[in-house]
Amino acid sequence: MKQDAVRTGRRPPTLLVLTAHPDDESFSPGATLARYAEEGVRVVIVCATRGQAGKAGNPPLCSREELPAVREAELREAARRLGVEEVHVLDYRDGELDRAPFEGLVADLAGWVERVRPEVVITFPPGGISGHRDHQVLSRAAERAFLDVYGPEPAKARFYYFTLPRAVFEGELGFSPPHPLDCAVTTVVDGRRYVDRKQAALEAHRTQHLSVERVFRGFPPEVRQRIGWEFYYRVYPALPGGLPPHPAARSAAAEVPPSLREAVAAAVEWGLFPAGEGAASRAAGAR
Numbered sequence: 001m002k003q004d005a006v007r008t009g010r011r012p013p014t015l016l017v018l019t020a021h022p023d024d025e026s027f028s029p030g031a032t033l034a035r036y037a038e039e040g041v042r043v044v045i046v047c048a049t050r051g052q053a054g055k056a057g058n059p060p061l062c063s064r065e066e067l068p069a070v071r072e073a074e075l076r077e078a079a080r081r082l083g084v085e086e087v088h089v090l091d092y093r094d095g096e097l098d099r100a101p102f103e104g105l106v107a108d109l110a111g112w113v114e115r116v117r118p119e120v121v122i123t124f125p126p127g128g129i130s131g132h133r134d135h136q137v138l139s140r141a142a143e144r145a146f147l148d149v150y151g152p153e154p155a156k157a158r159f160y161y162f163t164l165p166r167a168v169f170e171g172e173l174g175f176s177p178p179h180p181l182d183c184a185v186t187t188v189v190d191g192r193r194y195v196d197r198k199q200a201a202l203e204a205h206r207t208q209h210l211s212v213e214r215v216f217r218g219f220p221p222e223v224r225q226r227i228g229w230e231f232y233y234r235v236y237p238a239l240p241g242g243l244p245p246h247p248a249a250r251s252a253a254a255e256v257p258p259s260l261r262e263a264v265a266a267a268v269e270w271g272l273f274p275a276g277e278g279a280a281s282r283a284a285g286a287r
Helices: 002-007 030-038 067-082 102-116 133-150 166-173 192-204 206-216 221-227 247-253 258-266 277-286
Strands: 014-019 042-049 086-092 120-123 158-163 187-190 229-236
Touching (some): 030 187, 030 229, 067 192, 086 102, 166 221
Parallel strands (some): 042 086
Antiparallel strands (some): 187 229
């Protein structure tokens, strides 16, 4: 598909995902990545660490010394299951991003923004969803990197946090959002067709099975119904206030689980790319 796009002279739209650890790409935006990869969008994952501070499973699947290489391999397998071909892992240490030189982290991420020139960048919200310090540092650095390359009012690029509705935090996850923007929603991605891929990607992170089981509880029907809907907050360029909900939002709200209904009904954007942009790329590649 990508070779066909090159032959026709059309550059596919690009989605850059900036994360802190292997498994971040699957926990939050997995269905989104699978959907856009299938639609012909170039999806690129840049992960800051190899997850060396994480658990090795219970019972352990590897030694502590082997864990970084094992988790990197799990990340690449999860990406494959999502249909993502480009994965880049940096050399920062898990659990120590707040000790790394911040300007150096910003420069490294900005370098990837420059290389990839994405139309869309997604990353953690300020509180990191789980409150993990690495997530919070990565969020700040990713935002700075985007601004350094594109500025606060980019004409052809957008920057988003991946978020969750407050009702999911307080009901299903059992804690309050670490930051108000962690539960802010402007944008919804309908990834219902890609729930199987998201689950498969999560299951590829075998060393992290305890976290996957804690959050997704073995993927019962009610969880699978929820995780096909993914939520974002658009940061740059900022959306004007007072926008009405997207035309698709009202009808979709009747189809979603109750914990998602309010967020879906109020969404002002339906997808991360202008309507049809990903599908148009797929059609171009098919010719």
